[in-house]
Amino acid sequence: MIINFDFTFNAIAILMGILAWSVLGYLAYRIYQKQMRKPKIWKILIVLYIGLFSFSFEWSMFETMIKIPILPLGVWLLYIVVKGKGERWQTYRSFAWLGFLANFIFLLSTLVAVPIHQAIYHENELSTYISTVDNASINPIHSSAENLTLNNEKLLEQLHEMKQETIYSDQWYEETYMNAESTSRKERFPYQLIGTSPKWGSGLQTIIYLEEDGKGILLSTSKKQLYFRSEISLIEEGE
Known part of the structure; x- marks a missing residue:
């Protein structure tokens, strides 16, 4: 997950966050539509949330701390839990990896938001x-x-x-x-x-x-x- 700006209301960060969640929702919907066996929505949300967990590398850019995901801890955890139930793992595997991919989506939104924020809100004025x-x-x-x-x-x-x-x-x-x-x-x-x-x-x-x-x-x-x-x-x- 990305550590956001240290601001109470950041219009650019909020807009980019909405865009990131929209992309994540669209990708989850596409995966859901391709599934022969439709899983329950609440289970998908749980799998996506667990898939977000990762071992990350912290990096500071423009006084904003971000995290670069490296190891998919959430995906591994889900695999260990359901590995004995092959069919269930096949059903939720794509959503688990999408959860891990979401870290990069949020990372990209932050990398885009930071320079836009710097360009609009000049910190030395x-x-x-x-x-x-x-x-x-x-x-x-x-x-x-x-x-x-x-x-x-x-x-x-x-x-x-x-x-x-x-x-x-x-x-x-x-x-x-x-x-x-x-x-x-x-x-x-x-x-x-x-x-x-x-x-x-x-x-x-x-x-x-x-x-x-x-x-x-x-x-x-x-x-x-x-x-x-x-x-x-x-x-x-x-x-």
Whole structure:
């Protein structure tokens, strides 16, 4: 079986999954039609499910973990169980192997879905992670945060203008925690940006932080962090 994208709702993955299941259903129907002795549908489903089990090789591609099936463990198990009943094995053998073949169908759907997803949802563009800002606002998460508000119009204007920059983790840590007294310490990202939505269908889950000067945005996903910088501040004096 394929380990899918680490996304809540991934339109491309869902569409490819539906296509893969449709192909599997069609092949199972063709096999069923050719059978002289028609097996029960629920038994076919069980055989297909068991046939899916395999010894697989894991491989990471574009930050997506996939499994390449090598040994048909499910097929072997079914053969051991019914090998004494030759006629029954002949009836279900094709479905067992189709179950193993399904691993490659799902693998192919994933291999196709990954580059399509990368082409549609550019992971290094801010607009992929922040698409709608109508209900966006900032939430102070540190005592050094000032009483400021988000300028939604400026944020919307800067979504395609902000450039990705390098994250200087060590330098930022030293500036925040090593070179300042605890009483006067200021958090570099004292605001959390909330109320935004990623590009539809991307399924990206992101925690977004806003820099103290209102010009930097730090995106934190389950896999990596991205830093974008604006030429103008996105925050203004609060009411």
